[in-house]
Amino acid sequence: MARLVFNKRSVEVKDGEPMKEYARELGVAFGCEHGVCGTCQIDIVSGAENLNAINEAEEDMGRDRKHRLACQCTILHGNVEIRY
Numbered sequence: 390m391a392r393l394v395f396n397k398r399s400v401e402v403k404d405g406e407p408m409k410e411y412a413r414e415l416g417v418a419f420g421c422e423h424g425v426c427g428t429c430q431i432d433i434v435s436g437a438e439n440l441n442a443i444n445e446a447e448e449d450m451g452r453d454r455k456h457r458l459a460c461q462c463t464i465l466h467g468n469v470e471i472r473y
């Protein structure tokens with residue numbers, strides 16, 4: 390089991406699951422959900438190594454390993470703390 394932490398709250402995440410629904414549950418807002426609008430920009434406080442590799446949509450938005458798009462992230466395992 391992985392864990393997503395945001396704003397002093399956390400939820401358990403199945404290893405290998407997309408972050409989107411869990412982040413939404415914790416209060417992150419989404420728009421397009423396809424890596425285009427930038428609404429879901431998050432900072433990775435810790436656990437960046439526990440996420441999938443950054444993809445082309447994120448690179449096109451100027452994101453990097455510690456600044457991601459929540460709609461494009463998958464939590465592979467372990468704890469990930471985000472700031473929004």
Ligand code: FES
Binds near residue numbers: 423459
């Ligand atoms: S919701 Fe639009 S980029 Fe993630």
